[in-house]
Amino acid sequence: MSKDKQFVTEITPQGEDFSRWYIDVIKKAELMDYSPVRGCIVFRPDGYEIWEHIQAEMDRRFKETGHRNAYFPLLIPESFFQKEKDHIEGFNPELPWVTEAAGEKLEERLAIRPTSETMFGHMYSKWIKSYRDLPVLINQWANVVRWEKRTLPFIRTTEFLWQEGHTAHETEVEAREETMKMLELYRSFLEEYLAIPVITGQKTPSERFAGAVDTFSIEAMMKDGKAVQAGTSHYLGTKFAEAFEIQYLSRENTQEYVHTTSWGTTTRLIGSLIMVHGDDRGLALPPKVAPTQVIMVPIGPPKTREAVVGRTDELFVELKKAGVRVKVDDRSDVSPGWKFNEYEMRGVPVRLELGPRDMENGVCVLVSRITGEKKIVQQDNLIEEVKAMLEQVHQEMLDRAKQFMSDHFYSVDNLEEMKMRMEESRGFTLAGWCGTVECERKVKEETGATSRNIPLEPAETKETCIVCGEASKHTVVFARAY
Amino acid sequence: MSKDKQFVTEITPQGEDFSRWYIDVIKKAELMDYSPVRGCIVFRPDGYEIWEHIQAEMDRRFKETGHRNAYFPLLIPESFFQKEKDHIEGFNPELPWVTEAAGEKLEERLAIRPTSETMFGHMYSKWIKSYRDLPVLINQWANVVRWEKRTLPFIRTTEFLWQEGHTAHETEVEAREETMKMLELYRSFLEEYLAIPVITGQKTPSERFAGAVDTFSIEAMMKDGKAVQAGTSHYLGTKFAEAFEIQYLSRENTQEYVHTTSWGTTTRLIGSLIMVHGDDRGLALPPKVAPTQVIMVPIGPPKTREAVVGRTDELFVELKKAGVRVKVDDRSDVSPGWKFNEYEMRGVPVRLELGPRDMENGVCVLVSRITGEKKIVQQDNLIEEVKAMLEQVHQEMLDRAKQFMSDHFYSVDNLEEMKMRMEESRGFTLAGWCGTVECERKVKEETGATSRNIPLEPAETKETCIVCGEASKHTVVFARAY
Numbered sequence: 001m002s003k004d005k006q007f008v009t010e011i012t013p014q015g016e017d018f019s020r021w022y023i024d025v026i027k028k029a030e031l032m033d034y035s036p037v038r039g040c041i042v043f044r045p046d047g048y049e050i051w052e053h054i055q056a057e058m059d060r061r062f063k064e065t066g067h068r069n070a071y072f073p074l075l076i077p078e079s080f081f082q083k084e085k086d087h088i089e090g091f092n093p094e095l096p097w098v099t100e101a102a103g104e105k106l107e108e109r110l111a112i113r114p115t116s117e118t119m120f121g122h123m124y125s126k127w128i129k130s131y132r133d134l135p136v137l138i139n140q141w142a143n144v145v146r147w148e149k150r151t152l153p154f155i156r157t158t159e160f161l162w163q164e165g166h167t168a169h170e171t172e173v174e175a176r177e178e179t180m181k182m183l184e185l186y187r188s189f190l191e192e193y194l195a196i197p198v199i200t201g202q203k204t205p206s207e208r209f210a211g212a213v214d215t216f217s218i219e220a221m222m223k224d225g226k227a228v229q230a231g232t233s234h235y236l237g238t239k240f241a242e243a244f245e246i247q248y249l250s251r252e253n254t255q256e257y258v259h260t261t262s263w264g265t266t267t268r269l270i271g272s273l274i275m276v277h278g279d280d281r282g283l284a285l286p287p288k289v290a291p292t293q294v295i296m297v298p299i300g301p302p303k304t305r306e307a308v309v310g311r312t313d314e315l316f317v318e319l320k321k322a323g324v325r326v327k328v329d330d331r332s333d334v335s336p337g338w339k340f341n342e343y344e345m346r347g348v349p350v351r352l353e354l355g356p357r358d359m360e361n362g363v364c365v366l367v368s369r370i371t372g373e374k375k376i377v378q379q380d381n382l383i384e385e386v387k388a389m390l391e392q393v394h395q396e397m398l399d400r401a402k403q404f405m406s407d408h409f410y411s412v413d414n415l416e417e418m419k420m421r422m423e424e425s426r427g428f429t430l431a432g433w434c435g436t437v438e439c440e441r442k443v444k445e446e447t448g449a450t451s452r453n454i455p456l457e458p459a460e461t462k463e464t465c466i467v468c469g470e471a472s473k474h475t476v477v478f479a480r481a482y
Numbered sequence: 483m484s485k486d487k488q489f490v491t492e493i494t495p496q497g498e499d500f501s502r503w504y505i506d507v508i509k510k511a512e513l514m515d516y517s518p519v520r521g522c523i524v525f526r527p528d529g530y531e532i533w534e535h536i537q538a539e540m541d542r543r544f545k546e547t548g549h550r551n552a553y554f555p556l557l558i559p560e561s562f563f564q565k566e567k568d569h570i571e572g573f574n575p576e577l578p579w580v581t582e583a584a585g586e587k588l589e590e591r592l593a594i595r596p597t598s599e600t601m602f603g604h605m606y607s608k609w610i611k612s613y614r615d616l617p618v619l620i621n622q623w624a625n626v627v628r629w630e631k632r633t634l635p636f637i638r639t640t641e642f643l644w645q646e647g648h649t650a651h652e653t654e655v656e657a658r659e660e661t662m663k664m665l666e667l668y669r670s671f672l673e674e675y676l677a678i679p680v681i682t683g684q685k686t687p688s689e690r691f692a693g694a695v696d697t698f699s700i701e702a703m704m705k706d707g708k709a710v711q712a713g714t715s716h717y718l719g720t721k722f723a724e725a726f727e728i729q730y731l732s733r734e735n736t737q738e739y740v741h742t743t744s745w746g747t748t749t750r751l752i753g754s755l756i757m758v759h760g761d762d763r764g765l766a767l768p769p770k771v772a773p774t775q776v777i778m779v780p781i782g783p784p785k786t787r788e789a790v791v792g793r794t795d796e797l798f799v800e801l802k803k804a805g806v807r808v809k810v811d812d813r814s815d816v817s818p819g820w821k822f823n824e825y826e827m828r829g830v831p832v833r834l835e836l837g838p839r840d841m842e843n844g845v846c847v848l849v850s851r852i853t854g855e856k857k858i859v860q861q862d863n864l865i866e867e868v869k870a871m872l873e874q875v876h877q878e879m880l881d882r883a884k885q886f887m888s889d890h891f892y893s894v895d896n897l898e899e900m901k902m903r904m905e906e907s908r909g910f911t912l913a914g915w916c917g918t919v920e921c922e923r924k925v926k927e928e929t930g931a932t933s934r935n936i937p938l939e940p941a942e943t944k945e946t947c948i949v950c951g952e953a954s955k956h957t958v959v960f961a962r963a964y
Contacts, residue, residue, distance in 0.1 A: 033605060035555045035601070035605070036559055036562075036604060037555045037557050037558070037559065037592065040555040040556075042554050042555065042605055043553035044552055045550035045552050047552075048550075048551050049550070049551070051553075068527035068531070069530050069531070070524065070525055070527050070529075071524070071530050071643065072524050072525075073517045073524065074522075074594075074627065074641050075519050075522065076519070077518055077519065080518075095583070095584070096557075096580050096582070096584070097581065097583065098578045098580050098581075099579065099580075099581045099582060100579045101577070101578035101579065101629040102575055102578070102629035103575065112580065119517070119518075122518060123517070123524055142625075143556055143624075159555055161553065
């Protein structure tokens, strides 16, 4: 078996077993490794760097919208969780507890934070005195731990990395505006940066965050048709303010509870972009977050090798200076074909080939990871050409993902149809819902799909409930989900 | 009592009670707040932003020297600590343990990481197979927890933020080179970015990191003369490689243990820069990490107010565009004098004043937080002038800190003299040491000073041990330390 052949067969085709494809790809591309701790992964440099690029841009957008970062304690006293009834009910089953430290039993157990509403609530009650202190707009980049039953690298891990925004406002109107602003920030970030189209919408009551008055989400479609909830934004009303006594002196000189919000995205974004864009050749990384954006491969016979490698190195320096994340693979002991496969598997968005004939002509070849399109470009104009090609690859990825989502988005009128879609073609289904928990549960039992959200802008309005046939209250996206 | 007077008296003078001064300043400037969890603080936005600037520049320097970031699990199985005897002895007394999760008792206790040599060791043993895989140069930005008996905000907290570098190399020579390279990176970073001069040197065996063959540190002098160990770099030999079976196939086709290093700096850098630069007026923040670098205060009578504020805002936009972190305080209900005090207390490096006469003349006034020097500059040239002033303030801070350190650095020949220095003038003392643990312990008992390090470049060489009078083996810096 040739080296090239052997290479390709190491990745399970998506059509054969999507889950195995996913694990094959992320391990082979060295994005992660399993750790010795249940459900925890190690984010290896190429995996972590994707997160660094996500962080940098998202952080920039948070700051641009007036938020500042802070850092709150990892450990949360048990009594804090008791203060908001829905919150403890939701999170209690997943909490890990520190019960001993420095050789002694603790007086009160400390939970490792699964989220920090309670700790922020406690501190906000000390800091907020007057309407002049509002709004408070703080974000935190942190690790959190949730003892999940079923785990999957990046998508659902016991420990994960995330950002959690926590804001406090004078009025419901302001707090709701913040909730929607951050939802839209997430939506546009995913589209513009990760090339992932999403459905934005409101969660049904049963899918709300524990302690929220209203939860909104962005839902992305993976290539197996399943949904990933890629970010959430919550309007918490005055529930946490009441639990933690966050009151302020209003403009009318009365004591009022603040209205709070929280919103978060996690390292599951890494898993999402892999399952949205990857294919049987391996990863396909969106150019804006790819650790390596351009791989340069010098080619040609041994006698021209030195000159070609020399010229490649010159172009490398130019691209690097221009801020392109670029690498050269000039190894002579592996074939160009092997390298092409290798970097396609690793998801590098653009390949640059340079051979002796190209050198003579002052050109080189750029190849898109997505379409395989080859473009001959002038070396004199390389920086602009590479940047345009990276932009083009981003657009190709977004177009394909949109096309895939639209091809797998079904309007359905009865449970049988939804069930068929879930089993045969996979994807999202749009259906009417009367608003009762019973009908929502029935959908899940019959089809395996859960309500993802009530889209803010549904493609159409469904008039009757898919289960009971009564007048529908909402038009809902149902799908199987990670 | 006038508002201005009242303001100043809220901060305890350094000479009266340095510890109270420290707490007064960091609370009043809203850098931190105490949290409900023992020994844990909340890093408020102005405190956390200092860390963000430290991170950004240090991270840039790490990457420039070939390191990449990754992320390893927070929780470490108990059995891992047992593998390296010195390591567990050193850290066991400080470990917090997770013993329950999701309602069940865990089979094996999990420690919250106090440092990650063991987890890196375990993973490196899976990843490193051949000399071709070396060196491995990974850094991690993370939170760690150590159950300390005495805590002090930023300087020693139960949970703190840090970076920990972990590298693996073929040879001792290479690993030792890395150890010294990172020590030098820390030294130059502190000087160039935080305006903190340090003593770089080797730790005595009793002060080594638990599990290290050799530990090096940078030691900074606070304004009360006490030392802060501001960063450490360890050569770990093959100790962790042997404990975790990190072997590689050498160029000679033999199985060898890798040589590892680790190195770290923490959020105690924030505490250090406060105690190095602050004064009775409050904080003094190094310009390169100050959340606000320039505070603009429009002044003058009400009738010219609108015009002056308008022009201030125009200049604000110019400075902001040029990348200066700048703010305007145009409140009309507090006096300029009050504002001057306020931003001096908050440590803003440069104040910009603009009055009606300045407007007529096309000038404004820049004031240094350190010297109080006022400089009239042309508005046309403002960006360059402000940048030069920020550079000047950095240099003033560094010069003063160097001067302070040199004024409080004593060469001593007997214990009485060292004791006197520790009690009267405070500072660092340079003394000979025979190399025995007994004499080192005696110094501590008699003077309260501990060995800080054996400077790489001592000001002089001391010939006899300060305790026993025998020939000295090392010239050591002794000081009381945080």
